Amino acid sequence: MSNKDSGAGGLTISGFGLEYPGLFAIQHPRIAAMVLIALVASALASLASIRFDDNIQRAMSSNSVYARDYRAFEQGLGTKTSDFIVLVASNETFGPAELERLRDMTLDVALLDDVLTVLSPFSARFAKNHEQFPGAPVFPQDISTETLTDRLPAYRAGNMNQPEMISPDGRIMIVTIAVDPANGRARLRDTHADIIETLSDYTGDGFTLTVTGEDAIAFEIVGGLQRDLITLNLLGCLIALFMALLIFGDLTVALVAVVPAILGTLTALSLFVLFGLPMTVISNVIPVLVLVLGLADSIHLTMYFKKSPADLSAKERAELSIREIGPACGLTALTTAIAFAAVAMVDNEQLREFALIGGLGVMVSYVVVIMFFAFLAPLCVGAKAGRSRGDWFKVPPLIGRLVLSRDRAIMVASALIAAASIWGFLRTEPWFHFNAYLPVNSEIRQANEKINETFGGFFRMWHELDLTGDETSGDDWQRLTALTDTVAAAAPDYTVVSLVTIARWFGRPETMPDRTDLSDLPESILTQFLSLDGNTARVVTFAPEPMANRQTLETHDRIERAAGNAGAIRTVGFPVILRHEPAIVIGQLEVSLIAACLIAVALVALAFRWPALLVVLVVPNMLPLILTAASLHLIAGGLLNPTAMMALTIAFGIAIDDSIHFINRFRLERARGHDVDQALNIAIDRTGRVMIATTLLISAGLLVTLTSPFTMVRLFGIMLILTFITALLADLVLLPALLRQKWVRS
Amino acid sequence: MRKLPKTAIAAIFALCPAAPAQAAEILETLDGKWSGSGWARHKPGAERETVRCRISGIYRQTDRRLTLKGKCASPGRSGRLDGYVEPVDKADTYAGRWSNPFGAGSTMVHGRNRGDAITFRFKFRDRETDETVNGIMVWTVRADRFTIATGDVSGGKAAILSEIEFQR
DSSP, X not given: OOTTTTTOGGGSOOOTTTTHHHHHHHHOHHHHHHHHHHHHHHHHHHGGGOOBOXXXXXXXXXXXXXXXXXXXXXXXXXXXXXXXXXXXXXXXXXXXXXXXXXXHHHHHHHTSTTEEEEEOGGGOBOOTTOSSSTTOBSSOSSOOHHIIIIIHHHHHHTOTTOOOOBOTXXXXXXXXXXXXXXXXXXXXXXXXXXXXHHHHTTTTSSEEEEEESHHHXXXXXXXXXXXXXXXXHHHHHHHHHHHHHHHHSOHHHHHHHHHHHHHHHHHHHHHHHHTTOOBOTTGGGHHHHHHHXXXXXXXXXXXXXXXXXXXXXXXXXXXXXXXXXXXXXXXXXXXXXXXXXXXXXXXXXXXXXXHXXXXXXXXXXXXXXXXXXXXXXXXXXXXXXXXXXXXXXXOOHHHXXXXXXXXXXXXXXXXXXXXXXXXXXXXXXXXXXXXXXSOTTOHHHHHHHHHHHHHSOSEEEEEEEEOOOOTTTTHHHHHHHHHHHHHHHHOTTXXXXXXXXXXXXXXXXXXXXXXTGGXXXXXXXXXXXXXXXXXXXXXXXXXXXXXXXXXXXXXXXXXXXXXXXXXXXXXXXXXXXXXXXXXXXXXXXXXXXXXXHHHHHHHHHHHXXXXXXXXHXXXXXXXXXXXXXHXXXXXXXXXXXXXXXXXXXXHHHXXXXXXXXXXXXXXXXXXXXXXXXXXXHHIIIIIHHHHHHHHHHHHHHHGGGGGOSOHHHHHHHHHHHHHHHHHHHIIIIIHHHHHTSHHHHO | OOOOOHHHHXXXXXXXXXXXXXXXXXXXXXXXXXXXXXXXXXXXXXXXEEEEEEEEEEEETTTTEEEEEEEEEETTEEEEEEEEEEEOSSTTEEEEEEEETTTTEEEEEEEEEETTEEEEEEEEEOTTTOOEEXXXXXXXXXXXXXXXEEEEOGGGOOEEEEEEEEEO
């Protein structure tokens, strides 16, 4: 059967041959069955091999100057450590007995195999020139009340900006555990588990213990991801089945629509294994997206099948559905894949992986869906023709009347909404809250906030100073002293440590400590202050994530400025990456969104061989995006993060699908001899109800993201849903209003 | 090696609980995993600091050699403990190599068994003063526990530097 047979003539859409897998399945059912069974079986077998990303720094792995500096710094650091931070919190002030227990705990942790050093209040010592306790540990072997009333205050009085590891009220303590990461991530995970097991022997003693730090956060995220993936997909499948049942009112037909989509999702999931890529917080939403998109295709095909002429055989009706609707479905898959692929323009490993798997996943799922449909529809739907409950989703007649009588007013109103939305969007602020990448109920999240509040933070920033090597002039030492004091003045609430503070602790602030003085420091700590070649001195600031709140951001910027002014050649560290990288990523995502928009629109215009679509499609599809972006003021306090920006790009790729189906129907009706207004009315009425059904279905499917413990996954889902609903309105009202214009039709 | 002052030996022995153990079985008794806790001081006169250790003893029947390996930690410091001891031809005497986790480095040790205890002597170079220090280490062994005490016996004065009791 050809397009001409269906009466569409030369005005039908070109699906770039994407309907052929479906037609092939109809013509060669046995071969197609074998291919599909092999594909699904291998996909199922690969599911057990899916792994999850537990390397936080990869999220910020671009080629920006900040990332390059940090990598170069880490390579030059020599001994690298992975630091776990234990937050010990109690409702009561720690007494001597609790402190002795906690000291035993720190020692037990220090005895673990890969643990290099453990820094805690118990490792603190008085300066060697201290009048009362020269060189003595702050906490002696027998901790008594006097230790807390005499020694601890004496230490604090002469602390010289050494890290405070116990809060002034004596209820909170932090312990830093430096672990050797040389044995790989798996061994690091084991050590993390060993640390938690060791600590568990000490819980229930009136205090809570929480392990945090970059790697602990990564492991927590992985745990959340695994649970999230299962929940999102199971719930997604259930909602999909429910919605399909609601639309078709028949379990068999609903299963015909849902099963291919689920199998398509499974196959898309297996791409992670095929490419050897891990799942991340970002890519965790891909399966749900692929599921709802596959289901939308399935519903378009099944609905058309049910409405197809009853005098044709089941096989002919399936073929007709694939010829008429397949190209539009193929094109929608292609535009969505383009939106995914556009994300690859961002200089970031995880986002590029998201782009690859998302783009390919959508296409693979489309092929699986259309081939399965070709099989299942004739077998299972067969003679079940006629009305479905999808007919309930009627477009209100008012919309048709409004479009035909007030098209200019609609365009003016849309222009005003667009202008207001652009104004709102321009007032959003790039922001990246790292803690938001943790599950909302995470103890680590709360622990991080407590550490920031009490100790200033635990992320390290290094301000590097080139040394001239002329020790006789003392110039190097003066410059290092000035840098240390300037940074400390810029961040009075943060701990700032350098060779200068160590020299002050030694009681010799005028001279740089020599190697003998520093011999007690483990190399992993010494290299934090002085490079292995001795040519670079480093001032270390312990800071919170920069965008924890406005105050932390201001302080961070002040520190960077002050360090630069005081002669630091560069400031590096995870907080620096967190401060600058997101703005770069957001900027690149803006470019990728524009690229996705232009390419997808050009492709659709080409598919319909209709140049005017280059303009017509941009307006109703960009308007929902800008409106959703502006709505960030309501849903995210006006803060624009990379996830939100990426959601807009993907949303565009999906939102344009309705436009494609609408224009496809409009062209089909025009080809059947209807005038413009009649064709628009039919498209609004017939395709409109399918658009409503699929939008509701996709939105309902995406509602599962709201069950995610990850704020970013929820935000992603909310933004997509908002875009789809506004895009549906734009496609039902603004798009037909534009199509009525003479310049468009010419 | 300079002869140890009797007061030093007496002081260190005073720390160690007396218990019956056959000299010949001493090394074999130490086979297995041990957890230790006690104290150590940085140098004579310095304050005591808490120490905890976790070690494994492997006794080889063929040459009657005991190898001890593990890790000890005090606040802010930790180090590997590594060494072996084996009987020498002369009755009740032992020789081996011992690595102190807190900086004495690897050194040869020579010991003599008396009752349930083995007293080892060794020398090491103090990193701060660069002087040679005469050290003494006493292992007191019982069936389910043993104690390692060390001391500095240089200059005729005894200063106990650590005492750690191990249990299975």
